[in-house]
Amino acid sequence: MNTTQTEWNLARRQIVGNAASIGFAVAMYGVSFGALGTTAGLSIPQTMALSLLMFTGASQFTLVSTLASGGTALTAVIASWLMGTRNAAYSMRMTPILKTSGPGRLVAVQLTIDESTAMGLAQDEEAFEGRASRLAFWATGLSVYLLWNLATFIGAVSVSAIGDPKSFGLDAAIAAGLFALVWPQIKSRTDLSVAFGGALIALALTPVVPPGVPVLAAAIVAIIVGWVTGRKLS
Amino acid sequence: MMWFAVLAGAAGCYALKYVGSIIPAHILEQPIVKRIVLLLPISLLSALVAVQTFATSQSLTLDARVPALAAATVALRFKTPFILVVLIAAVTAAALRYFGLAA
Numbered sequence: 001m002n003t004t005q006t007e008w009n010l011a012r013r014q015i016v017g018n019a020a021s022i023g024f025a026v027a028m029y030g031v032s033f034g035a036l037g038t039t040a041g042l043s044i045p046q047t048m049a050l051s052l053l054m055f056t057g058a059s060q061f062t063l064v065s066t067l068a069s070g071g072t073a074l075t076a077v078i079a080s081w082l083m084g085t086r087n088a089a090y091s092m093r094m095t096p097i098l099k100t101s102g103p104g105r106l107v108a109v110q111l112t113i114d115e116s117t118a119m120g121l122a123q124d125e126e127a128f129e130g131r132a133s134r135l136a137f138w139a140t141g142l143s144v145y146l147l148w149n150l151a152t153f154i155g156a157v158s159v160s161a162i163g164d165p166k167s168f169g170l171d172a173a174i175a176a177g178l179f180a181l182v183w184p185q186i187k188s189r190t191d192l193s194v195a196f197g198g199a200l201i202a203l204a205l206t207p208v209v210p211p212g213v214p215v216l217a218a219a220i221v222a223i224i225v226g227w228v229t230g231r232k233l234s
Numbered sequence: 235m236m237w238f239a240v241l242a243g244a245a246g247c248y249a250l251k252y253v254g255s256i257i258p259a260h261i262l263e264q265p266i267v268k269r270i271v272l273l274l275p276i277s278l279l280s281a282l283v284a285v286q287t288f289a290t291s292q293s294l295t296l297d298a299r300v301p302a303l304a305a306a307t308v309a310l311r312f313k314t315p316f317i318l319v320v321l322i323a324a325v326t327a328a329a330l331r332y333f334g335l336a337a
Contacts, residue, residue, distance in 0.1 A: 031317070032316075032317070042236055046236050046237065046240050049240050049244065050243070053244035053245075053248070054240075054243055054247045054248075058275055063240075063243045065282055065286060069286065069291075070291050070292075073235045073238050077238075077239055079278060080243040080247060081243070082274055083275055084247040085250060085271050085274055086271050086272070086274070087250050087251045091252070091253075091254035092262050094255075105255065108255075109252050112254070112255075167331060167332070169302060169327030169328035170324060171286070172298060172306075172324055172327035173321075173323050173324035175283055175287045175299055176303060176322070178283045179306055179307070180310060181279055182279035183310050185276050185279075191273070194277050194280070196280070197277065198276070198277030199281055201281065202280075203284050207292055207293060211292065214285060214289075215282055215285060218277045219274060219277060221273075222278070223270055226266060226269035226272070230265040231266060234266065
């Protein structure tokens with residue numbers, strides 16, 4: 001056995017280990033998502049379908065909480081799409097690294113989310129002829145897919161078993177869960193202004209437009225601020 | 235209607251992932267597009283937090299969710315894991331309601 005092979009075996013074990021622990025961390029969100037889905041009025045199969053088919057946490061949370069707050073199906077769908085735009089950027093970044101085609105490409109695309117992309121990009125692209133990056137992406141994507149869906153099922157089933165969600169504080173848990181999702185994303189003053197701007201627009205519009213629309217309107221803040229700050233960079 | 239939302243939402247999200255793998259890199263590499271894609275989740279999630287905390291259908295209300303979110307904020311400042319942040323908020327709201335201190 002040569003040195004490269006030994007090094008690769010070591011690296012491989014570490015990558016797979018990290019992928020597994022990320023999967024378990026994400027499963028915590030999965031339980032909350034499953035609980036939220038059934039609280040929002042979705043059936044267990046519908047909640048599961050979101051985790052299996054949509055498989056992008058922030059979009060899933062957005063869709064069900066828009067429905068939970070009384071928004072129409074259409075506003076909920078559009079909000080989930082807007083939230084999913086960043087995945088396009090992720091798969092653009094990952095495609096040349098993964099070198100997939102045909103059915104492999106279609107599976108890789110579905111597994112392209114925050115965690116798998118971050119893990120894939122965290123490896124040295126040149127290491128082991130790109131095998132480290134590819135393994136990190138696939139191992140993380142698959143481990144998150146498996147545990148996210150398992151956790152969704154556990155969350156969905158356990159909430160269906162309890163009575164009034166409000167008496168368990170589940171409505172507050174939804175707000176806190178969404179807050180915990182956005183918290184680490186706010187890294188600058190601009191991010192913070194966008195967060196407050198989005199929140200204020202949504203609250204100001206709540207009494208005057210149908211539920212769901214206020215959240216969509218908040219996208220305008222991101223578009224305007226993104227336009228202005230992006231133009232300075234270009 | 236629920237199935238429509240689930241399937242249309244999922245189809246669109248898959249399409250977005252797929253589009254990224256086929257469009258020319260320079261489109262998404264433009265600073266304006268990159269900035270907007272980065273900021274969209276921040277504005278949408280913040281709007282959702284606000285609505286989930288202060289809105290009941292089309293009216294703005296102050297109930298047990300507000301102190302629960304305050305408790306969650308403190309937990310987040312101390313870098314508490316996600317599941318605990320969610321539990322702290324749920325327990326706060328549930329306790330306030332149980333003792334009749336908030337709606």
